[in-house]
Amino acid sequence: MSNTGSHKTREIFVEGPIGPAFIAESIAKHSTRTDIGGHEIFLGQVRADATDIGSIGAIEYTAYRDMANEQMIVIREEAFARWPITCLHVYHSLGTIQAGELCFFVFASAPHRREARESVAFVTDEVKKRLPIFGKEILSEGGHQWKRNS
Amino acid sequence: MEVLLFGSIAEKAGASILRVEAGSMEQLRTELLMRIPELKEMRYAIAVDKQVVHADRELKGTEEIAVLPPFAGG
Numbered sequence: 001m002s003n004t005g006s007h008k009t010r011e012i013f014v015e016g017p018i019g020p021a022f023i024a025e026s027i028a029k030h031s032t033r034t035d036i037g038g039h040e041i042f043l044g045q046v047r048a049d050a051t052d053i054g055s056i057g058a059i060e061y062t063a064y065r066d067m068a069n070e071q072m073i074v075i076r077e078e079a080f081a082r083w084p085i086t087c088l089h090v091y092h093s094l095g096t097i098q099a100g101e102l103c104f105f106v107f108a109s110a111p112h113r114r115e116a117r118e119s120v121a122f123v124t125d126e127v128k129k130r131l132p133i134f135g136k137e138i139l140s141e142g143g144h145q146w147k148r149n150s
Numbered sequence: 151m152e153v154l155l156f157g158s159i160a161e162k163a164g165a166s167i168l169r170v171e172a173g174s175m176e177q178l179r180t181e182l183l184m185r186i187p188e189l190k191e192m193r194y195a196i197a198v199d200k201q202v203v204h205a206d207r208e209l210k211g212t213e214e215i216a217v218l219p220p221f222a223g224g
Contacts, residue, residue: 044224063223064156064216067200092223104224124224132197132216133223134157146158147222 009069013094017101018043026089030109036086038113040120044104046097054139058098059147064132068092075126079108082122083115090123092133151209153182154216162188170215176206182217193220 014022023043030036049056072090079088086109093103106124110116128149135147153168160166163186170185172178175196183189195202197216198209209215 061223062157064154064197064200064218067197067216068223070200128224129221131223132156132218132221134219135222136157146219148220149222149224 009073012069012072012090012092013063013065014091015093016095017093017097017103018091018105019102022091023102023105023107026105026107030087033086033109035111036109037111038116039107039109040113040116042104042106042120042124043102044124045102046099048099048140049137051137051139051145053143053145054141056099056137057140058096058138059103060096060136060138060144061092061094061103062134062136063092063094068131068133071130071132072127075123075130078126079119079123083108083110083119085110085115085119088119088123090127092127092131096138151211151213151215153178154214156216157219157222159186159189159192159194159217159219162186162192172209173211174206174208175203178209178215189217194218 046059076088089107091105097103106120108116108119137145137147151170153170155163155166168185170181172181195218197218198213
């Protein structure tokens with residue numbers, strides 16, 4: 001949990017959706033860290049967008065895992081360099097995630113709320129920009145298209 | 151050298167790995183366009199040893215090459 005400044009590659013990918021129990025357990029694990037005064041969490045959920053060719057029923061995520069995990073080390077180091085945060089956890093789903101299910105979990109803890117908040121906003125944006133993760137949007141009516149972050 | 155393909159590019163190529171001979175990024179780009187003509191209309195980046203590379207440079211053949219469509223995490 002307290003891997004401040006660690007260079008070790010950690011696996012950010014989990015197979016399937018991120019369950020609420022997993023999130024609850026992650027929060028519970030921090031009760032021993034009494035230097036923490038605030039947690040901030042971002043949860044990404046698959047949205048049933050209506051597109052020109054149909055509505056999105058699910059997203060099938062794939063990734064260039066080794067590069068993504070390496071890029072995550074860089075983003076993590078940038079976050080720790082900019083904010084005095086206690087810890088930072090990032091998870092992203094692989095495989096098919098149905099609309100309404102969670103696919104992305106960013107969780108920072110810090111002595112004070114401001115740094116937890118700002119670091120989560122930063123990490124969320126950078127993961128979307130810099131990690132080679134790909135999303136095949138499966139349409140409810142059949143067929144698919146490829147997701148791209150704007 | 152082996153070239154890893156992902157997402158929409160793997161779909162177009164009908165494969166997730168291509169075997170390509172190229173001594174430079176320029177040659178690699180030319181070779182890829184011949185093998186996957188649809189790339190001409192696609193946005194993509196090439197990663198060499200897990201770093202996106204834009205400029206031309208020599209390739210030894212031992213690098214890990216990947217062709218990456220637009221990122222879509224989150």
